[in-house]
Amino acid sequence: MxxxxxxxxxxxxxxxxxxxxxxxxxxxxxxxxxxxxxxxxxxxxxxxxxxxxxxxxxxxxxxxxxxxxxxxxxxxxxxxxxxxxxxxxxxxxxxxxxxxxxxxxxxxxxxxxxxxxxxxxxxxxxxxxxxxxxxxxxxxxxxxxxxxxxxxxxxxxxxxxxxxxxxxxxxxxxxxxxxxxxxxxxxxxxxxxxxxxxxxxxxxxxxxxxxxxxxxxxxxxxxxxxxxxxxxxxxxxxxxxxxxEFLDEWAAQRRVNAHRYNEAFAALDLISPDRLTPPYARDQEEHVYNQYVIRTPRRDELQSFLRERGVGTMIYYPSPLHTQPCFSELGYVDGDFPVAERACREVLALPVYPELSVDDFQYIVDSIKYFFHS
Ligand SMILES: Cc1ncc(COP(=O)(O)O)c(C=O)c1O
The missing domain is CATH 3.40.640.10 (Type I PLP-dependent aspartate aminotransferase-like (Major domain))
Structure with a gap:
């Protein structure tokens, strides 16, 4: 594998x-x-x-x-x-x-x-x-x-x-x-x-x-x-x-990878609120894609599926800041910031590093396609 x-x-x-x-x-x-x-x-x-x-x-x-x-x-x-x-x-x-x-x-x-x-x-x-x-x-x-x-x-x-x-x-x-x-x-x-x-x-x-x-x-x-x-x-x-000296070149390659994901997900008809939403970029050229983060209501399932197929993903971050135990004295509760809270339940970062090979990229996309279409 x-x-x-x-x-x-x-x-x-x-x-x-x-x-x-x-x-x-x-x-x-x-x-x-x-x-x-x-x-x-x-x-x-x-x-x-x-x-x-x-x-x-x-x-x-x-x-x-x-x-x-x-x-x-x-x-x-x-x-x-x-x-x-x-x-x-x-x-x-x-x-x-x-x-x-x-x-x-x-x-x-x-x-x-x-x-x-x-x-x-x-x-x-x-x-x-x-x-x-x-x-x-x-x-x-x-x-x-x-x-x-x-x-x-x-x-x-x-x-x-x-x-x-x-x-x-x-x-x-x-x-x-x-x-x-x-x-x-x-x-x-x-x-x-x-x-x-x-x-x-x-x-x-x-x-x-x-x-x-x-x-x-x-x-x-x-x-x-x-x-x-x-x-x-x-x-x-x-x-x-x-x-x-390599930073601009690496950022450009991250953008290329992000763009490829966006195109592939669109071509496969995977973009919808019940499947996945690719990251929004105000302007592709201004984003440096330290992370390429999709969102999906089936996030945890998708992460386990990809893990079984050998694809590493990360969740940034599983919980918001206002409900961290160390801030309990500040009095915030679940529901105070619904957008951040929902994002914490739905986001998933995919590999976007500059050297990601075309083969590996295709394998990730095929795996995601299989997950949503099967
Ligand atoms: C948004 C943000 N702020 C601050 C930091 C802290 O940086 P460092 O890990 O170098 O202390 C990080 C690191 O992950 C970060 O992602």
């Missing part, structure tokens, strides 16, 4: 393996592991790729969000608006700072928050909004992105799954005040371990983040703030800088 994983990282290794080994050997020989020239060079390359003046490498996507909120001095008494459907980190960082996560429902097509969903949740205590660009598609906060910071809460984009995605021609990082991404290995730009970055338009906040990531000190041992150890390793930076 075949075995097709949800993500095959080994398949892309061939394209950069030799260069990564050389770069890692150079780091080892230099014995310069923390910050230093490798991190600076990667930050400059990432900033240039993003068409921003700079980017700040940090220890993970979670720490990117945490340090961004710390730079904004988010704390007890403050509210931060976040989608009810995201990875836990988006909510966890808010709670860890003693602030209150204020959940809002998501759009049924994109699974992202919108201006219409966010605006009614803004109060005098709202310090920040974190739109999550889920699965690789940018959240559209409409006119909120245009307003000056003095007239709205701060906007921290969570682009952990969406490095390089766009909204009407603008890359993430150019929309809010700060933007956070993750280099967790399964992300479109994945390292050999944990890593992340903060970038964006607000240079003053980025400078503060550079200080916060080294325990708030500048120069060393002179502490302006109580920061933390949020540093990116030189070894990660060395690998990430090489992989960055």
């Amino acid at each position: 075949r075995s097709i994983p949800i993500l095959d990282l080994k398949a892309q290794l061939a394209s950069y393996r030799d260069r990564a080994l050389i770069a890692m050997t150079e780091v080892m020989d230099s014995q310069y592991f923390i910050m230093g020239p490798r991190v600076n060079a990667f930050e400059a390359a990432l900033g240039e790729w993003l068409q921003l003046s700079s980017a700040v490498g940090v220890s993970s996507g979670t720490d990117a969000l945490l340090v961004a909120l710390m730079a904004l001095e988010v704390g007890p008494g403050d509210e931060v608006i976040i989608p009810a459907k995201s990875f836990f980190a988006t909510a966890g960082v808010v709670a860890r700072l003693g602030a209150t996560p204020v959940f809002v429902d998501v759009d049924a097509q994109t699974y992202n928050v919108t201006e219409a969903l966010v605006r009614p949740a803004i109060t005098e205590r709202t310090k920040a909004i974190i739109p999550v660009h889920l699965f690789g598609q940018t959240s559209d906060l409409g006119s909120l992105y245009q307003q000056p910071l003095t007239e709205r809460p701060a906007i921290i984009e969570d682009a952990a799954q969406a490095l390089g995605s766009q909204l009407r021609g603008q890359r993430t990082g150019h929309l809010g005040d700060l933007c956070c991404t993750s280099f967790f290995p399964s992300k479109n730009l994945g390292g050999f371990g944990d890593g992340g970055a903060v970038y964006g338009r607000d240079e003053a906040l980025l400078e503060k983040i550079r200080i916060l990531r080294v325990h708030g000190s500048k120069p060393k041992y002179h502490h302006h703030y109580v920061g933390g150890n949020f540093r990116l390793d030189a070894l990660q930076a060395a690998v990430l800088q090489i992989k960055l």
Whole structure:
């Protein structure tokens, strides 16, 4: 039987393996592991790729969000608006700072928050909004992105799954005040371990983040703030800088795979509310498809069927954030955010990685066809 994983990282290794080994050997020989020239060079390359003046490498996507909120001095008494459907980190960082996560429902097509969903949740205590660009598609906060910071809460984009995605021609990082991404290995730009970055338009906040990531000190041992150890390793930076060169190509191939699925499902007459709904893309060219997520009311059955046929799938995420036990004190109940809740019951991510072979792709499509037509 075949075995097709949800993500095959080994398949892309061939394209950069030799260069990564050389770069890692150079780091080892230099014995310069923390910050230093490798991190600076990667930050400059990432900033240039993003068409921003700079980017700040940090220890993970979670720490990117945490340090961004710390730079904004988010704390007890403050509210931060976040989608009810995201990875836990988006909510966890808010709670860890003693602030209150204020959940809002998501759009049924994109699974992202919108201006219409966010605006009614803004109060005098709202310090920040974190739109999550889920699965690789940018959240559209409409006119909120245009307003000056003095007239709205701060906007921290969570682009952990969406490095390089766009909204009407603008890359993430150019929309809010700060933007956070993750280099967790399964992300479109994945390292050999944990890593992340903060970038964006607000240079003053980025400078503060550079200080916060080294325990708030500048120069060393002179502490302006109580920061933390949020540093990116030189070894990660060395690998990430090489992989960055492939990022556009990989995203393009993910789009090709997504498009092929859409066409195949349409040709097989599988697209209907009682069968499956392919992911909605506002603009195919602006989506980076960290995940290709279909929805179907027969999700669990389909997942077991595909598992038996050797096809790996994932559920992002089986439960929404507002009903997680750790947030029970906030008083949310099942039914508060029906769109997010239903999505959690119906979504299923299929393999979309750039190196997915035509044969494997066909096998997945045939399996899904067999499931719905038999
Ligand atoms: C939407 C979102 N936010 C934040 C994170 C946290 O990133 P990391 O795992 O690098 O800490 C992730 C990672 O899965 C994510 O998907």
